[in-house]
Amino acid sequence: MQKRTSILGPTLETARLILRPPAREDFESYAAMMADAENARFIGGLMSRELAWRSWAMITGGWTLQAFGLFSVIEKESGQWIGRVGAWMPEGWPGTEVGWGLVRRAWGKGYAGETATAAIDWAFDTLGWTDVIHCIDPENAPSIALAGRLGSTRLRAERMPPPWQDSINEIYGQSREQWRARRRGAD
Secondary structure, eight states: OOEEEOSSOEEEEOSSEEEEOOOGGGHHHHHHHHTSHHHHTTTTOOOOHHHHHHHHHHHHHHHHHHSOOEEEEEETTTOOEEEEEEEEOOTTOSSOEEEEEEOGGGTTTTHHHHHHHHHHHHHHHTSOOSEEEEEEOTTOHHHHHHHHHTTOEEEEEEEOOTTSTTOEEEEEEEEHHHHHHHHHHHO
């Protein structure tokens, strides 16, 4: 995995994807993703363009305030923005999360696992996190399955902080030691 650094943070590369800090030019694709009810269902819900802008500003601002955040995911073959994945821990969050959300045309290609693996490696190796969680709606079967493939197990159910306080998510996770042991076993 190759790493380059921008003003906000590093760029990570996998076999098929580029993960880099979010940029202004990514917003149109993000707004389209959040305007698609099926796509947005488990990643914050349907958003108007104005709300998507505020959400995008929060995602981008996380890099400035915390020196980490969600990466924009760029498909190498097409050069297109296909989602966001990465380290996430806004104020009041239930833990150090690596989360993912991809546009529908990217579903079913293994991209979420590829990007989540790179982001988890980065969170443990660079940020020094000792554990990682994934906050998943109990109806989101594909993300629950991905968490399992990543080696995470269900830890608990938890009410989310505002503005999502009306939802209770399943919290999946694992320790850095569990992750590294699993990764060594895969080599």
